Amino acid sequence: MVESGSHYHDSLITTDCLKAAGVFRRWKTFALLVVAVCLALQQASFYLLDQGYVKINDQVTSDQQIAADQAEEGNPVLQFLAKWLPLDSISKITFDRLAWTLNLVNFVLILAVPIYCLTLLLGLKVSLQGRLGGIKHITRAFILSLLMLVLLLPWQKAFSGIVVGAVFTPQEMLDGYLSKTEETADSVLYYFRFGGYSLLVFLLLMLSDLGSLFWAKATA
Numbered sequence: 029m030v031e032s033g034s035h036y037h038d039s040l041i042t043t044d045c046l047k048a049a050g051v052f053r054r055w056k057t058f059a060l061l062v063v064a065v066c067l068a069l070q071q072a073s074f075y076l077l078d079q080g081y082v083k084i085n086d087q088v089t090s091d092q093q094i095a096a097d098q099a100e101e102g103n104p105v106l107q108f109l110a111k112w113l114p115l116d117s118i119s120k121i122t123f124d125r126l127a128w129t130l131n132l133v134n135f136v137l138i139l140a141v142p143i144y145c146l147t148l149l150l151g152l153k154v155s156l157q158g159r160l161g162g163i164k165h166i167t168r169a170f171i172l173s174l175l176m177l178v179l180l181l182p183w184q185k186a187f188s189g190i191v192v193g194a195v196f197t198p199q200e201m202l203d204g205y206l207s208k209t210e211e212t213a214d215s216v217l218y219y220f221r222f223g224g225y226s227l228l229v230f231l232l233l234m235l236s237d238l239g240s241l242f243w244a245k246a247t248a
Contacts, residue, residue: 045158049247052151053240059144060237066137067230070195073130074222076121077205084123084202127198134182134195141180144233145173148240155247162246169239176232179225194225 076082148170155163184192184200196204201222208218 045154046247048154049151049158049244052147052154053244056144056147056151056237056240059140059147060233062140063137063144063233064230066133066140067226067233069133070130070137071223071226073126073133073198074201076126077123077201078222082121082123082126123198123202130198130201134197137180137195141173141177144236145170145177148173148236151240151243155243162243165239165242165246169236169243172232172236172239176229176236179232180229192221192225194229196222 077084148166152163152166152170155161155166180194182193182195182197183190204218204222208214
């Protein structure tokens with residue numbers, strides 16, 4: 029009788045842990061989608077500015093504005109977008125509007141990534157408590173998510189000139205755009221800072237999610 033009662037108690041714990049794991053998986057998926065969309069919008073903001081689609085007006089000199097306007101004219105990407113979107117709506121993008129959007133994206137991104145990490149941590153805890161299996165996968169996913177969080181945070185605000193994070197402010201993006209040169213080393217650093225860095229974070233996000241998918245399969 030004692031063994032039967034103990035077995036029943038363990039079954040209840042396992043069932044509760046499975047239900048909790050399902051909740052965490054749903055929140056993890058939601059946070060994942062939010063982070064992915066924010067990273068895409070961040071890169072879209074950089075692309076619009078870098079390709080000369082953004083009217084920066086009195087933020088730059090007249091020569092720089094002329095160069096930006098010339099880059100916009102005859103651009104095949106802009107011509108392609110014009111087939112699906114009103115050309116005026118693309119050409120009227122101002123830096124102020126872009127800055128507002130990017131600030132909002134950064135705010136949501138900095139909130140969503142810790143939530144993603146916490147859901148994985150809680151998933152790891154319930155897996156240990158309920159002996160659900162897949163501990164190796166969820167542990168790997170959690171560590172990768174922490175690495176993603178570390179690379180994402182805007183460390184340049186606290187340690188200027190020493191280390192930077194994948195999140196960048198509109199002013200940082202504008203300063204980088206106005207100071208970019210044709211030199212290879214400078215171009216590599218410029219495009220990695222505002223493009224490649226975010227892609228690295230996105231890669232870690234995908235690898236972390238892959239581990240969580242293996243965990244979900246193991247618990248199923």
